[in-house]
Amino acid sequence: MLETINERPAMPAVPAATGSITSNGGAQKRRAGRPSAAVLDKSGITAAALELVSRKGYEGLTMAALARVLDVAPSALYNHVASKQDVLLLVEDHLMSLVDVSGFGAGSWEDAVRTWAWSYRDVFAEHTPLIPVIAVLPVTDAPQTLAMYETVSKGFSDAGFPRERIVPAIVALESFIFGSAYDVTAPEDIFESGSMADSTPHFTAAVRSSAGQERGRPADTAFSLGLGALVSGLGALRTT
Amino acid sequence: MLETINERPAMPAVPAATGSITSNGGAQKRRAGRPSAAVLDKSGITAAALELVSRKGYEGLTMAALARVLDVAPSALYNHVASKQDVLLLVEDHLMSLVDVSGFGAGSWEDAVRTWAWSYRDVFAEHTPLIPVIAVLPVTDAPQTLAMYETVSKGFSDAGFPRERIVPAIVALESFIFGSAYDVTAPEDIFESGSMADSTPHFTAAVRSSAGQERGRPADTAFSLGLGALVSGLGALRTT
DNA sequence: ACCTGAACACCGTTCAAGT
DNA sequence: ACCTGAACACCGTTCAAGT
Numbered sequence: 001m002l003e004t005i006n007e008r009p010a011m012p013a014v015p016a017a018t019g020s021i022t023s024n025g026g027a028q029k030r031r032a033g034r035p036s037a038a039v040l041d042k043s044g045i046t047a048a049a050l051e052l053v054s055r056k057g058y059e060g061l062t063m064a065a066l067a068r069v070l071d072v073a074p075s076a077l078y079n080h081v082a083s084k085q086d087v088l089l090l091v092e093d094h095l096m097s098l099v100d101v102s103g104f105g106a107g108s109w110e111d112a113v114r115t116w117a118w119s120y121r122d123v124f125a126e127h128t129p130l131i132p133v134i135a136v137l138p139v140t141d142a143p144q145t146l147a148m149y150e151t152v153s154k155g156f157s158d159a160g161f162p163r164e165r166i167v168p169a170i171v172a173l174e175s176f177i178f179g180s181a182y183d184v185t186a187p188e189d190i191f192e193s194g195s196m197a198d199s200t201p202h203f204t205a206a207v208r209s210s211a212g213q214e215r216g217r218p219a220d221t222a223f224s225l226g227l228g229a230l231v232s233g234l235g236a237l238r239t240t
Numbered sequence: 241m242l243e244t245i246n247e248r249p250a251m252p253a254v255p256a257a258t259g260s261i262t263s264n265g266g267a268q269k270r271r272a273g274r275p276s277a278a279v280l281d282k283s284g285i286t287a288a289a290l291e292l293v294s295r296k297g298y299e300g301l302t303m304a305a306l307a308r309v310l311d312v313a314p315s316a317l318y319n320h321v322a323s324k325q326d327v328l329l330l331v332e333d334h335l336m337s338l339v340d341v342s343g344f345g346a347g348s349w350e351d352a353v354r355t356w357a358w359s360y361r362d363v364f365a366e367h368t369p370l371i372p373v374i375a376v377l378p379v380t381d382a383p384q385t386l387a388m389y390e391t392v393s394k395g396f397s398d399a400g401f402p403r404e405r406i407v408p409a410i411v412a413l414e415s416f417i418f419g420s421a422y423d424v425t426a427p428e429d430i431f432e433s434g435s436m437a438d439s440t441p442h443f444t445a446a447v448r449s450s451a452g453q454e455r456g457r458p459a460d461t462a463f464s465l466g467l468g469a470l471v472s473g474l475g476a477l478r479t480t
Numbered sequence: 481a482c483c484t485g486a487a488c489a490c491c492g493t494t495c496a497a498g499t
Numbered sequence: 500a501c502c503t504g505a506a507c508a509c510c511g512t513t514c515a516a517g518t
Contacts, residue, residue: 029503030502030503032504038501062492064492074492074493075495075503075505079502083493128372132372136425136426138431149431150443153440157446163445164450168462172465172466176415176466179415182371182415190379194381200386200390203386203392209404210407213404219411225412233470272516275518303511312483313483313484315486316484
């Protein structure tokens with residue numbers, strides 16, 4: 001059983017959907033039938049979903065809860081999205097705009113990739129339930145995602161990567177990033193072998209000796225190590 | 241809306257739980273009350289879950305469906321597992337026994353890691369819904385998982401890895417493996433930028449030029465590339 | 481201890497009716 | 500076109516009753 005998520009931190013309520021000054025602050029309910037001005041739109045739904053997630057986590061993101069935040073009936077959402085999966089895609093694309101690609105074109109390729117990778121991992125470590133969604137998401141209808149790939153691709157191209165190696169290299173880095181995002185969420189004692197410790201001497205010794213002398217979170221140590229290997233290994237593909 | 245999953249292909253029914261010769265082949269139903277011999281146990285539940293998943297996928301793995309396969313009421317399952325999550329852990333641990341660790345102690349460290357990594361990825365590419373479960377799974381109650389880590393740890397140790405680097409190196413490889421498992425399930429056209437292609441010239445060009453000349457699945461190309469980088473980068477940590 | 485059967489508190493989604 | 504409200508077909512899980 002999960003402990004209850006912290007209750008409503010001091011944070012402004014979600015802004016009403018697109019310029020809706022007629023937001024229903026009071027308690028009076030809308031009567032049935034089409035309202036004179038639409039009360040929902042995709043960007044409002046996305047903002048409400050993000051607020052809900054930050055407050056209650058992904059278990060709290062239900063169509064009913066989303067509707068409550070937006071002050072509509074759950075069925076009203078289906079005029080704007082086809083499914084809950086659709087809502088997740090909206091959120092996912094928004095998060096991609098938070099990934100830091102500013103290093104590309106600024107400093108060295110190595111520094112740019114490191115900055116990008118760390119921020120990419122950090123964003124999705126807070127949103128691991130979206131990772132299975134991303135893996136299957138066609139970028140077609142995800143403009144922010146596409147914008148990120150464009151910047152990164154250009155960065156790789158300018159750094160001298162052969163064109164046909166760019167996508168595989170990015171995919172390899174992303175795979176490592178997504179896996180590492182999960183790792184951040186792992187409990188501290190995940191490698192505690194408990195009563196079986198006697199039958200796993202090498203593993204137990206390895207766990208003990210890494211636990212002592214890490215300067216940050218274990219997930220950061222592993223990420224840093226793997227990222228270093230990938231950056232130098234992939235960097236060797238450059239022709240200039 | 242999802243299309244209906246293919247109906248019951250010709251395939252033998254799941255074997256009854258542990259040596260139960262009194263499997264209820266016929267249609268007569270058990271009457272309420274404790275049966276003289278238990279009809280359920282963990283290994284039977286695991287086997288039934290695996291069969292269900294292979295036939296219907298993870299959307300088909302419900303407590304009700306599992307109970308139907310085992311010919312019990314859904315509530316009976318809760319005498320043996322605490323939750324559905326528990327069932328997933330049983331399945332997960334079983335799958336770990338399928339990962340090929342035979343290379344450790346046989347050939348070079350590089351070959352052993354490559355064999356291990358490819359088989360690890362292949363196993364979980366078919367079971368991606370378990371990946372979020374693994375990330376949080378304490379190894380304590382997962383004997384097969386623990387056995388795998390022991391073999392791999394010993395392999396790293398024998399290959400000359402400093403003790404405190406072994407766990408971070410394994411975690412980095414696993415992160416890459418899990419992320420890459422998702423990648424296998426991605427649709428072919430995941431990078432089709434569609435109507436936005438004009439505004440993403442570098443990315444579009446990169447996608448086009450990698451698409452042409454791959455000798456296997458795109459996911460394999462990226463995995464091979466990233467694995468090579470990790471193996472050589474991490475291998476450099478060895479002291480002997 | 482370990483089963484059945486009924487019940488509970490949810491889910492996401494559909495659809496007629498209303499404006 | 501875009502809302503409400505009722506309904507549907509599920510979920511996982513709990514618990515009393517039975518042996």
